[in-house]
Amino acid sequence: MDENCLFCQILDGHKPASFVYEGKNIVAFHDINPEAPVHILIVPRKHIRSINDLTEGDRGMVSDMFFVARDLAKEMNIEKGYKLLLNVERGGGQIIFHIHLHLIGGWKR
Ligand code: 5GP
Numbered sequence: 874m875d876e877n878c879l880f881c882q883i884l885d886g887h888k889p890a891s892f893v894y895e896g897k898n899i900v901a902f903h904d905i906n907p908e909a910p911v912h913i914l915i916v917p918r919k920h921i922r923s924i925n926d927l928t929e930g931d932r933g934m935v936s937d938m939f940f941v942a943r944d945l946a947k948e949m950n951i952e953k954g955y956k957l958l959l960n961v962e963r964g965g966g967q968i969i970f971h972i973h974l975h976l977i978g979g980w981k982r
C-alpha cells in the first residue's frame with residue numbers, strides 16, 4: 874500500500890470505482906475516461922510501480938492478470954476482438970504508477 878497512489882486508495886475503499894471483478898490478488902474496474910465502449914483496468918492488489926519493478930515472486934500475479942483479462946473479455950462479449958495494453962513508465966504513457974493492464978474493446982467493426 875502506497876498512500877499517495879490513486880489505485881491503492883481505490884483498493885482500500887478510500888476512493889470510489891466501478892468494480893467488475895474483485896479477486897484475492899487482482900481487481901478490475903472501469904476506466905474513468907474510457908477510450909472505447911469497453912475499457913477496464915486490471916489491477917493487482919499489491920502496489921508495484923511498473924513492469925520494470927516486478928520480482929520473481931510476482932510471476933503468478935502477472936499470469937493472473939492475463940487470465941482475468943481473458944475471462945472479462947468473454948463476460949463483456951468482446952472476445953471477438955480486443956486489445957490488452959500495458960503502459961510502462963512516463964515515456965510509455967504511464968500516468969498511474971501502480972501496474973495495470975488495460976482491457977479495451979467493444980468497437981462495432
Ligand atoms: P496509464 O496511462 O497509467 O496506463 O493509465 C491510467 C488510466 O487510469 C487512464 O486510462 C485513466 O483514464 C485512468 N484513471 C485515472 N484516474 C482514474 C480514477 O480515478 N478512476 C478510474 N477508474 N480510472 C482512472
Ligand code: ZN
Pocket residue numbers: 874875878879880881882919920921970971
Ligand atoms: Zn498503488
